[in-house]
Amino acid sequence: IQNNNGFVFKTVGDAFCCSFGNASDAIKAAVESQIAFASEDWRDMVIKVRMGIHSGKAEWNGSDYMGYLTLARTSRLMSTAHGNQILVSNDVYESIKDDYHYIKDVKISFRDFGERRLKDLITPMKIFQIVSEKLQSEFPPIKTLDARPNNIPVQLTSFIGRDIEIPEIKVLLGKSRLITLLGPGGTGKTRLSIQVGADLIDDFPDGVFLVELAPVADPSWIPEAVMNSLKIKEEKGKSIQETLTSYLSDKEMLILIDNCEHLINECANFCQLL
Numbered sequence: 001i002q003n004n005n006g007f008v009f010k011t012v013g014d015a016f017c018c019s020f021g022n023a024s025d026a027i028k029a030a031v032e033s034q035i036a037f038a039s040e041d042w043r044d045m046v047i048k049v050r051m052g053i054h055s056g057k058a059e060w061n062g063s064d065y066m067g068y069l070t071l072a073r074t075s076r077l078m079s080t081a082h083g084n085q086i087l088v089s090n091d092v093y094e095s096i097k098d099d100y101h102y103i104k105d106v107k108i109s110f111r112d113f114g115e116r117r118l119k120d121l122i123t124p125m126k127i128f129q130i131v132s133e134k135l136q137s138e139f140p141p142i143k144t145l146d147a148r149p150n151n152i153p154v155q156l157t158s159f160i161g162r163d164i165e166i167p168e169i170k171v172l173l174g175k176s177r178l179i180t181l182l183g184p185g186g187t188g189k190t191r192l193s194i195q196v197g198a199d200l201i202d203d204f205p206d207g208v209f210l211v212e213l214a215p216v217a218d219p220s221w222i223p224e225a226v227m228n229s230l231k232i233k234e235e236k237g238k239s240i241q242e243t244l245t246s247y248l249s250d251k252e253m254l255i256l257i258d259n260c261e262h263l264i265n266e267c268a269n270f271c272q273l274l
Contacts, residue, residue, distance in 0.1 A: 001016070001018050001029050001033075003029070003032075004020070004025045004026075004028045004029040004032070005020060005021060005025045006018045006019065006020045006025060006026065006029050007019050007020075009060075009064065009065060010064060015078075019058070019065065022095075023053065023055055023088075023092045023095045023096050024096055026053045026092070027053060027086075027088070027092070027096065027108075027130065030051045030053060030086045030130070031086065031106065031108060031130060031132065031135065033049070033051075034049070034051070034084060034086060034135050035106070035134050035135065037049055037084070038084070038134070038135070038136070048082075048083025048084045049083060049084065050078060050079075050081035050082055050083050050084070050085055050087075051078060051081065051085070051086045051087070052074055052075070052076075052077035052078030052079070052080070052081055052086075052087050052088075052089075053074075053077075053086070053087070053088045053089070053092050054070065054073050054074040054077050054088070054089040054091060054092060055070075055089070055091045055092050055095065056069065056070030056073065056074075056091065057069075057070055058070045058071060068160065073089070073118065073125065076118040076119055077089055077118065077125065077127065079119070079143070080116070080118065080119075080127070080142045080143045080144050081139075081142060081143075082139045082140060082142070082143075084135070084136040084139075085129060085136070085139050085142075086129065086130040086135070087113075087127055087128070087129055087130075087142065088110070088127070088128050088129075088130060089125055089126070089127065089128075090125065090126035090127070090128070092128075093110060093126075093128045097110070106132055106133075106134055107132060107133070108130055108131065108132045109130075109131045109132070110128040110129065110130060110131065111128060111129040111131050111137075112126075112128055113126075113127040113128065113129065113142060114126065114127075115127075116142065116144040116145075116146055117144055117145040117146055117154070118144060118145070119144075119145060119198045119199055119201070123154075124154075127142065127144075129142075143202050145198060145201060147201075147202075148201045148202070148204065148205070148206075148207045148208065149206060149207030149209075150197075150201060150207045150208045150209060151209050151210055151229060152194055152197060152198055152201075152208060152209075152210060153194070153210070155191070155194070159191065159195045162188075162192055162195070165192060166192070166195065166196055166199070169181075169192075169196050170196065170199070170200060173196075173200065173254075178271055181193055189258075190258050190259075193256045193258065194210065194256065197210070197254055197256050200254060201254075203254075204252050204253055204254045205252050206251040206252050206253040207253055207254075208253070208254045208255075208256070209229050209230050209253065209254070209255050209256065210229065210256045210258060211225055211226050211229040211255060211256065211257045211258065212225070212229070212258050212259060213225060213257060213258065213259050213260045213263060213267070214258070214259035216263065217262075219263055219266035222263065222266060222267065222270050223240045223241050223244050223270065224240055226244060226255070226257075226270075227240060227243070227244055230247075230255075232244065232247050241273065244274075245273065245274060248274055257271075
């Protein structure tokens, strides 16, 4: 990083947060680091590093960078990558695409993944992977929201706060099949649950789905509302409940049931049957 005019401004666990004056230096540092990692003799160990490069506005305050959107999007981009993979945003790609093809005689190119939804739930970001004969080039699908089935709505603003609640909910979900979020109206329970679902989408192979019960007045319509959200068709000769139970029996899925305060007992009974 330092050899390419970079600055490590923070470490979080085993993560290095770095800044560069331009995208070219950042890409050089990333590619040279991955080549060095790949050529190292780790013996019985395997160390794989994932990298994300994004550019945007941020201000140095003497001890850290201020610029939530830029920092958050960089973190989200990095988190979608796999070990050994380098992902760059469209902002980075556009700034170097015409004059950037070699790093120390190593030819590089860019694989276009198109626009993808990151877990910050704002506008989709166009993502590219750096490709070179000296780098691993094939990986599983990048870990964006598009990679898992879901109906999570796109949010127009970044999620800020809830630094205590989000980790607590994630821990509880690891221990229980059913979690209830309680609080007065307008305190952000829906937004919080959607963010947790987005963060955990990689843990549920069959996806994360939001079921909206605000317009449901009759308790008997709850199973139908769930089926509609999951896009399940009713099976001939089976009740809606039987169809739903059969469909979910072998699934690893997170279902967010929202606005059920007017159907509390019925929702509790319904969840118990699943």
